[in-house]
Every structure is written in structure tokens, then in C-alpha cells.
Amino acid sequence: MKVYEKAPAKINLSLDVLYKRADGYHEVEMVMTMVDLADRLEMSELPRDTIIISSQAGYIPLDEKNLAFQAARLIKDRYQVKQGVYIHLDKKIPVAAGLAGGSSDAAAALRGLNRLWKLNIPTEELQRLGAELGSDVPFCVTGGTAVARGRGEKLEMIDNPPQCWVVLAKPPINVSTADVYGRFNAAKGQRRISSKDVIESIESQDFHRLCSSMGNMLEDVTVGAYPEVRQLKESMQRLGADGVMMSGSGPTVFGLVSKESKVARVYNGLRGFCKEVYVVRMLT
Numbered sequence: 503m504k505v506y507e508k509a510p511a512k513i514n515l516s517l518d519v520l521y522k523r524a525d526g527y528h529e530v531e532m533v534m535t536m537v538d539l540a541d542r543l544e545m546s547e548l549p550r551d552t553i554i555i556s557s558q559a560g561y562i563p564l565d566e567k568n569l570a571f572q573a574a575r576l577i578k579d580r581y582q583v584k585q586g587v588y589i590h591l592d593k594k595i596p597v598a599a600g601l602a603g604g605s606s607d608a609a610a611a612l613r614g615l616n617r618l619w620k621l622n623i624p625t626e627e628l629q630r631l632g633a634e635l636g637s638d639v640p641f642c643v644t645g646g647t648a649v650a651r652g653r654g655e656k657l658e659m660i661d662n663p664p665q666c667w668v669v670l671a672k673p674p675i676n677v678s679t680a681d682v683y684g685r686f687n688a689a690k691g692q693r694r695i696s697s698k699d700v701i702e703s704i705e706s707q708d709f710h711r712l713c714s715s716m717g718n719m720l721e722d723v724t725v726g727a728y729p730e731v732r733q734l735k736e737s738m739q740r741l742g743a744d745g746v747m748m749s750g751s752g753p754t755v756f757g758l759v760s761k762e763s764k765v766a767r768v769y770n771g772l773r774g775f776c777k778e779v780y781v782v783r784m785l786t
């Protein structure tokens with residue numbers, strides 16, 4: 503038997519870092535949603551007790567470091583599953599980009615293996631398992647739009663944002679989330695981000711208020727280390743995107759665009775100097 507799952511990319515509409523906790527994690531408040539740029543997982547049953555990962559992407563680990571592998575091993579251990587699985591990852595989401603590609607693959611593996619092995623694990627339990635794999639995994643299990651608190655695993659589902667075009671641009675650098683948090687100094691008094699404004703703008707489906715209230719406290723850290731992120735932001739703004747922000751710990755920058763007529767201008771303008779540019783829709 504075979505099952506397929508889509509693993510969409512997430513973007514942050516806000517990311518506020520509140521403080522560093524005693525356990526080393528940062529307490530955050532962020533609004534996250536998904537876009538229709540997705541990896542695709544094909545999961546086939548293996549009679550042997552093994553987990554095999556393959557992918558056309560040469561630049562991700564295919565061993566126990568792969569988050570889909572870790573998801574499979576976690577489910578196998580917890581539910582004493584004797585069968586093995588062969589997982590093929592068709593990667594479309596750029597890696598180490600701030601788009602939670604690995605987390606979404608892990609979440610898709612949890613959902614898919616739950617079906618493949620007919621385990622009937624409730625969604626909340628899949629999310630608890632996901633939290634053991636990474637802070638963004640619980641959100642990726644359900645997708646939608648959520649306010650995430652704690653280290654990202656405490657979720658409050660909210661309405662989806664108003665539909666619009668999303669232009670994603672990734673400069674040719676890979677950024678480690680741990681490294682960005684390591685450089686972040688919560689005491690430095692960066693501009694606080696108001697997730698409340700973002701949430702209210704979504705409740706009232708006010709696109710322009712959403713664009714002006716988005717903010718990401720990690721942006722200064724990544725921009726400080728990689729000036730190309732600032733350049734991309736400025737270019738997107740100049741080309742007419744309505745709201746522009748870096749996603750997660752970066753380096754991907756996204757622009758929200760309400761009018762189809764403007765999307766081609768933003769895309770073509772960016773393509774002049776950035777190789778990885780995508781035009782997608784919010785997943786609503």
C-alpha cells in the first residue's frame with residue numbers, strides 16, 4: 503500500500519520573541535499560515551523493519567537526520583509498528599529558508615504513516631508527537647492559520663488571512679534557525695512586534711492593515727548578518743508589493759500583493775537578480 507501527503511511551506515505574518523527561557527528556548531508569539539508551495543511525500547509499506555528515505559534533492563540529509571525519518575521512527579517506537587516504510591520526498595520548498603520545509607515534511611510523515619499503518623492516532627496526539635521533533639511541527643500537522651505561543655507548539659487557530667498573492671524570494675544563502683536565535687539578544691530592546699494587530703487585521707479581513715502591522719523580531723539579526731536580505735526587502739517594496747517581511751529566521755523574504763496586475767512586475771523585477779523566486783497563493 504502507498505499513501506501520499508502534501509507538505510506545504512509556512513510563512514510567519516508576525517514573529518515576536520518575548521524572552522529566553524531557563525530551558526534555552528525562546529518564548530515566542532507568532533502568527534503563522536501556509537502557502538501553496540509544497541513538498542510531496544510518497545510513503546510505501548516495507549515488510550522489513552527499516553526506514554528508507556530518498557529524494558531528488560541532493561542537499562538534504564537522507565539518514566536519521568532527516569525530519570521525516572525521525573517522524574517515522576518516533577511513530578514506530580511509540581506504537582510498536584513492526585513494518586517498515588520507504589519515503590520519497592519530492593522537495594519543492596527551499597531548504598534552511600525560514601519556510602519550515604523540514605517541519606512540514608515531518609508533519610506530513612506523521613499524518614501519512616497514521617493512515618498507512620491504520621493507527622487512528624488523534625490529531626492532538628500527532629501534534630504532541632510533532633512537538634518532540636521540532637517547535638513548528640505541531641502547527642504543520644494541521645496547517646491553517648494559527649497564533650503560536652510557548653516555543654511555537656501552543657496553538658490557537660484563527661481565521662485565514664484575506665486571500666492574496668504571495669511572492670517568495672530566497673537569496674542564495676542558508677540560514678540556521680539555531681544560529682539566528684543564538685545571535686538574538688532579547689534584552690537589546692528591538693521594536694516589539696504586535697501580533698495583536700496582525701490578529702485583529704485578520705479578524706476584520708483588512709488586507710492593508712495586515713500589511714502594515716506585520717513584523718518579525720528576528721529580521722534585524724538576519725539582516726545584520728546578510729545584507730542581501732535587506733536588499734531583497736527594499737526591492738520588493740520598490741516593485742510595489744503591499745506588505746514585505748522576512749519569514750521565520752530567514753533568509754526568505756515574502757511580499758503580499760493584492761492585485762494580479764502587480765504580481766508580474768514584482769516577480770519579473772526580482773528575477774533580474776534573485777534566482778529563487780516563487781509566486782504562490784495563501785492556502786485558505
Ligand code: ATP
Binds near residue numbers: 570602
Ligand atoms: P524552520 O523555519 O522550521 O527553522 P527552515 O525552513 O529554516 O525551517 P528547513 O528547510 O526545515 O529549515 O531545514 C533546516 C535543516 O534541517 C537543514 O539544514 C536540513 O539539512 C535539515 N533537514 C532535515 N530534514 C529535512 C527535510 N525533510 N527537508 C529539509 N531539510 C531537512
